[in-house]
Amino acid sequence: MKVLFAAVNAKYVHTSLSVRYLKNYVKQNGIDAEFSEFTINETKDSVLRKLYMSDADVYGFSCYIWNIGFVLSVARDLKLLKAECKIILGGPEVSFDGRELLEKYPFVDVVVCGEGEKAVVKVLKRGKKINVKSAFKLKKVYVIFICNLYADKNCFDTIFNIFDGLYT
Numbered sequence: 001m002k003v004l005f006a007a008v009n010a011k012y013v014h015t016s017l018s019v020r021y022l023k024n025y026v027k028q029n030g031i032d033a034e035f036s037e038f039t040i041n042e043t044k045d046s047v048l049r050k051l052y053m054s055d056a057d058v059y060g061f062s063c064y065i066w067n068i069g070f071v072l073s074v075a076r077d078l079k080l081l082k083a084e085c086k087i088i089l090g091g092p093e094v095s096f097d098g099r100e101l102l103e104k105y106p107f108v109d110v111v112v113c114g115e116g117e118k119a120v121v122k123v124l125k126r127g128k129k130i131n132v133k134s135a136f137k138l139k140k141v142y143v144i145f146i147c148n149l150y151a152d153k154n155c156f157d158t159i160f161n162i163f164d165g166l167y168t
Contacts, residue, residue, distance in 0.1 A: 001031065001032065001057045001058065001124065002032050002033075002034075002054075002055065002056045002057050002058070003026060003031060003032065003033040003034070003056060003057070003058045003059075003060065003124060004033070004034050004035065004036060004051065004054045004056035004058070004059050004060070005018075005019040005022045005023055005033065005034070005035040005036075005059075005060040005061075005062070006019065006035070006036050006037075006038065006047075006051060006059060006060065006061050006062070006071075007019045007035070007036075007037045007038070007061075007062045008037075008038045008039065008040055008047070008061070008062075008067040008070055008071055008074075009037060009038070009039050009040070009067075010039065010040060010066045010067070011039060011041075014039075015037065016035075016037055016062055018062045018090075018091065018116070019035035019036075019037065019060075019062055020035060021117065022035070022060065022116060022117060022120055023035045025117040025120075025121065026120060026121060026124060029121045029124075029125075031121070031124050031125075034054070034056075036050060036051070036054065038050075040066060040067055040070050044070065044073055044074055044077070047070075047074055048074055048077050048078060048081070051074065051078055052078065052081055052082065056085065057084075057085060057086065058085065058086045058087075058088060058124065059075070059078060059085060059086070059087055059088065060088040060089075060090065060120065061074075061075060061087070061088070061089050061090070061091075062090060062091045063089050063090065063091035063092070063093040063094045064091055064092060064093050065092075065093055067093075068093045068094075071089070072105060075087045075089070075105075075107060075108065076105070076107050079107035080107075086109045086110065087107055087108050087109050087110070088109065088110040088111075088112060088120065088123065089101065089108055089110070089111050089112070090111070090112035090113075090116045090120070094111050094112075094113070095112075095113040095114060096113075098111035098113050110123050
């Protein structure tokens, strides 16, 4: 399984630490993962093309107030192009209304609320069975992993190199 974590930043000079942390934590748990960064000023088609060409099985998006509309639009179109892929949303903009998001946007497979490292690994280790357990009774079966909203100090078993890929 190949995982791609995607960040859509407000500006080119901004960078996302979350996708780096997630990539490193997931890789430490034996799962192939990469990350890509974009800006909200890039065209949707350009971002969609790069995501599609990465040929990932799972796409994880970091969602913030400045990118949620763009992320949802890209994720919807990505699911149309690759129906078998899994879409994971996380970040502060989706952490408070996971159920509503899953009801409103059926192309979203997983919403991670709170700290994502351990939750994402649990989701990814389920492989193709990501949709088999539900936190809520809906028309379709979904997964919501709700983690401790406060940082779990035991989550970071090793020190991550957060600068990995920062200047490439």
